[in-house]
Amino acid sequence: MNNNHIENTKIRVTDLTFSYRGRRILNGMNENFEEFAVTAIVGPSGVGKSTLLMTLNRLWENIPRAQLSGRVEMKLGGRLMDIHDSSISPSHLRKLVGTVFQKPNPLPMSIFRNVAFPFKLSGEKDKKLIDRKVEEALRKAYLWDEVKDRLNHSAFALSGGQQQRLCIARSLVLEPEVLLLDEPTSSLDGKAAEVIEELILHLRERTTILAVSHYLDQVKRIADRVVRFSEEKEIM
Amino acid sequence: MKRPIEKLVTGFSWLCTIMLLGAVFSITGFLFAKGYSSLDTRLIFGDTGILDALLLKKQVFNGLFPAIAGTLVLVVMSVAWAIPVGIATGIYLAEYAGDRVRGLFNLFFDILAGIPSIVIGLFGFAFSVFLHKNVSKAIQPCLLISSIALAFLVLPYLIRTTQVALDGLPEDTRLGALALGATKMQNIFYVLLPKSLSGIMSGVILAIGRCAEDTAVIMLTGVVATAGIPGSLLSSYEALPFYIYYISSQYTTPEELLTGYGASIILLAMCVVLFSAAFFIKKRLTYMAFYRA
Numbered sequence: 210m211n212n213n214h215i216e217n218t219k220i221r222v223t224d225l226t227f228s229y230r231g232r233r234i235l236n237g238m239n240e241n242f243e244e245f246a247v248t249a250i251v252g253p254s255g256v257g258k259s260t261l262l263m264t265l266n267r268l269w270e271n272i273p274r275a276q277l278s279g280r281v282e283m284k285l286g287g288r289l290m291d292i293h294d295s296s297i298s299p300s301h302l303r304k305l306v307g308t309v310f311q312k313p314n315p316l317p318m319s320i321f322r323n324v325a326f327p328f329k330l331s332g333e334k335d336k337k338l339i340d341r342k343v344e345e346a347l348r349k350a351y352l353w354d355e356v357k358d359r360l361n362h363s364a365f366a367l368s369g370g371q372q373q374r375l376c377i378a379r380s381l382v383l384e385p386e387v388l389l390l391d392e393p394t395s396s397l398d399g400k401a402a403e404v405i406e407e408l409i410l411h412l413r414e415r416t417t418i419l420a421v422s423h424y425l426d427q428v429k430r431i432a433d434r435v436v437r438f439s440e441e442k443e444i445m
Numbered sequence: 446m447k448r449p450i451e452k453l454v455t456g457f458s459w460l461c462t463i464m465l466l467g468a469v470f471s472i473t474g475f476l477f478a479k480g481y482s483s484l485d486t487r488l489i490f491g492d493t494g495i496l497d498a499l500l501l502k503k504q505v506f507n508g509l510f511p512a513i514a515g516t517l518v519l520v521v522m523s524v525a526w527a528i529p530v531g532i533a534t535g536i537y538l539a540e541y542a543g544d545r546v547r548g549l550f551n552l553f554f555d556i557l558a559g560i561p562s563i564v565i566g567l568f569g570f571a572f573s574v575f576l577h578k579n580v581s582k583a584i585q586p587c588l589l590i591s592s593i594a595l596a597f598l599v600l601p602y603l604i605r606t607t608q609v610a611l612d613g614l615p616e617d618t619r620l621g622a623l624a625l626g627a628t629k630m631q632n633i634f635y636v637l638l639p640k641s642l643s644g645i646m647s648g649v650i651l652a653i654g655r656c657a658e659d660t661a662v663i664m665l666t667g668v669v670a671t672a673g674i675p676g677s678l679l680s681s682y683e684a685l686p687f688y689i690y691y692i693s694s695q696y697t698t699p700e701e702l703l704t705g706y707g708a709s710i711i712l713l714a715m716c717v718v719l720f721s722a723a724f725f726i727k728k729r730l731t732y733m734a735f736y737r738a
Contacts, residue, residue, distance in 0.1 A: 268620055271629075273544070300626040308624040314617040317639040326635075327625050379625065 219244035219417040220265060221289060225279035227260055234260045240436060247409060247418045249428040252438025258421040262389040266306040267292060267299040307380030311392040313372035315364035320356050323364045323375055327383045342382050350378035351404055370401025390420040406431050480706030488707045504673045509708055511673050515682035516657060519592055520719060523656040526596035527603055528649060535607020540633060558601035566665035569594030586667040589678040594662045599652035606648025610641035646727035653719045660686040685712040
């Protein structure tokens with residue numbers, strides 16, 4: 210591996226094996242993911258694409274009877290660090306690695322509070338800063354104009370596409386270094402999906418994006434690089 | 446077109462529903478028909494003035510006021526003991542316990558739910574005797590012991606409804622806040638509990654109903670036929686379910702029995718008020734959880 214390659218690497222996965230209830234889902238995976246690029250992860254259902262994302266933000270640790278071995282390193286503060294290192298807490302890591310799920314999952318609170326929620330978790334009290342950051346995040350997610358007059362309304366009152374953009378805004382509000390997108394457009398109509406694709410292309414300039422997708426057309430439009438999972442769960 | 450078997454199942458379901466509705470209307474109708482004539486302020490306050498009774502200036506000796514007050518205090522106290530313990534245990538089982546511990550505890554709580562209430566009453570009585578002998582001679586079967594025994598009776602409902610409500614949340618809801626950096630505790634309090642509030646409050650409503658109607662537990666743990674308004678947690682007290690049992694088994698005149706029907710209507714009305722209060726709180730809390738600014 211040459212130095213240039215390492216310089217561009219944001220995430221490095223080495224011998225990554227993941228099992229759930231005794232079933233091996235990832236089998237000794239090795240892969241590098243480039244910085245400030247959109248990497249699309251494609252392959253048939255059930256081969257571990259979403260599981261891979263869960264290993265990168267340590268969400269797998271919340272799944273009972275899941276086991277992981279191998280190494281996941283991420284460039285944090287300019288150097289590659291093992292994300293399972295004791296100096297990195299899962300909470301801290303997840304503030305640096307935003308995640309958007311397949312199905313929109315707004316929290317049971319208002320639109321504003323949904324986006325401001327990460328600040329609540331980190332104990333931020335500066336209301337002006339929170340207001341500004343919430344507006345910025347909603348603008349980045351192309352949602353501000355649609356919700357600016359009803360920020361105190363329930364997030365559940367939004368349409369599916371709006372809810373998904375709200376979830377993206379919520380993930381962006383702390384300006385994460387990595388964004389994990391697990392089929393973010395699969396539950397949306399064509400128009401809403403287009404908006405999110407445009408957003409992904411826009412975010413690529415300052416964020417490393419890993420997106421699981423089943424749509425090859427979409428992959429062609431947004432991806433700089435494609436990682437293909439096969440039925441045998443090996444990386445091609 | 447429906448197949449005959451489908452028609453049969455649909456028809457049977459309808460029939461059962463209609464029969465149940467009929468039974469509910471028959472029972473309440475019968476109670477109202479029998480007890481309506483005895484419903485007046487004399488039934489509740491006896492010879493005591495209403496204001497004097499409400500302000501506790503005079504004791505009510507020949508009315509239901511002490512039994513109504515006793516029932517109300519008993520239900521509120523029992524539910525107040527049971528809610529925090531029941532919800533906390535439900536959270537532990539749903540969110541923290543391993544499969545083996547969860548299976549074991551679930552078995553234990555299922556057994557607790559199946560224990561006849563008279564046995565729990567007997568346990569409460571034995572507990573009060575133990576406290577009387579070993580802690581203080583002032584302790585005897587009383588309001589405090591009854592409320593603790595009733596709390597034990599309703600705990601399995603609260604534990605199970607909390608656990609089921611939390612278990613029923615979809616995985617993406619469960620992981621949403623965690624993915625934003627929430628700790629497990631923050632996830633439970635900010636997301637999982639508000640999302641499962643409706644189910645949990647159903648358990649609270651069930652618990653209120655059970656506390657208001659149970660007679661076996663309180664018979665052995667502190668309720669008496671005449672005690673007046675309880676002066677403290679260590680006092681004996683009166684309660685409507687026991688009054689209904691007592692008057693219907695000991696009445697000497699038909700008029701006395703009619704007061705039993707009147708007491709039943711008042712107990713039903715109290716349940717309706719308590720259920721409505723719990724339902725209002727449920728709606729309010731759900732609204733606050735989902736729509737707070």
